[in-house]
Amino acid sequence: MSHFRAKIQDLGGFINPRVVRDHTKRKVFAQFEPDRQALRYVIHNTSLPQRVRAQAQLQLASMHAYTRSTQVKNRCVAGGVPRSVIRAFRLGRFQFRMQALAGELPGVRKASW
Amino acid sequence: MAAPYSRLLDLAKVQCRIFSLNFNPERLRLGNKILRQRLRGPALAAWYPRKTVSFRDLQETCSRSGLTTFDEYEDDREEAIQVAKLRGKGRPKKKRTAAESRSAKKKK
């Protein structure tokens, strides 16, 4: 959501609107994670009164979607592609291939066996 | 040989006190597993590379101390813009109002 987006972006690599959105979601999640964990603790603690736990459940459900970790998607750092991203390099498959062939990824080479 | 249950409970209590654990013999669900979890936020937020120092920053610091810098790409770009303007291929003027943009479309 636009009210979460930073006015001045701090991204350094490839930037497109979807990367900006995902980056915003990540930062929002990091900011609100303690709150979410606190509410989850209250919900999971069976020794607390049922009313309090239900209240906490409602509040957790009413928190903004951007504060959820499931909203975060791993995207290619060099091209913003969301699919087939290799976690070890944070690159999409084609970017990975180009960089590997160019020798920019240490230790990666063409395999044949 | 078997020790009484109360003795074992005492032992567990002392153990929990020493190692600062939660003493919970009835095995109630106290949500402690959520307190034990680590925060994933910092790791997730560090996925994309952040801005670093750029050539422009270097230029700025240089100009502040009275040094002149030379950016070949920037000069090339400005020259190309000048050439394009002379050929009449420059950027069209920004339309400030809705009326202006409408009249520009109609002319076509």
Added chain:
Amino acid sequence: MVWFMNTTQVYIISNDMHSHMNRKERLDSINSKARLPRSVQAVYLRPLRRKAEYGLPVCDLQLRSYSVRNVEFFADFAVRAAYYLKLPVSGPVPLPRIVERWTMPRSNFVHKKSQENFERITLRRLIQIKDGNPQVVQAWLAFLRKHAFYGVGMKANVWEHEGLDVAESMDSTLPDVEKTLEPYLSQFGQREDTRSHDSISDILDNERFVAYRGPLTTVRRG
């Protein structure tokens, strides 16, 4: 190896024998009478080792690299450094290689039938230090970090052993430890503004959880 190098030197010099007669003689005399320092000679031989008295493992150092040359060289360097610090060493033990493979379509779009394989093989070496003084082990690790070799990663597990009177020694060192920790511990504490809430329902009703919050404003300026 040393002698081979010396003979080549002599051979080269003997080529221009006529012009540098004096110099050749001088060098010859050096070769016959003097020798390289033992520590330099030892570089050409297998690394020397100390014998472990008790065989109690103190430190495991794992070296990782993508190239055999680098990791072999640095493992040799580490073993030699340990010898001069009088640390008994076992290893370098070659650990199983870590092979990671990826298969990618060659094209950026469709054409799944034409693919390409990539791999990354991580080589590992384990160097174990036996019954060394903890401080000497730390010095060894610091030395290795100072002279870290390109393309070689290091990971060390260090174990320290204590006598049976560990409680007494800990008690005796406690005042000093407390004194060193004082400036750090004084920075911890509960915030003044959170102290007023005492029940969970109060906290849940608090505006921090309920009210709408403004956008992210604290972003590092580029």
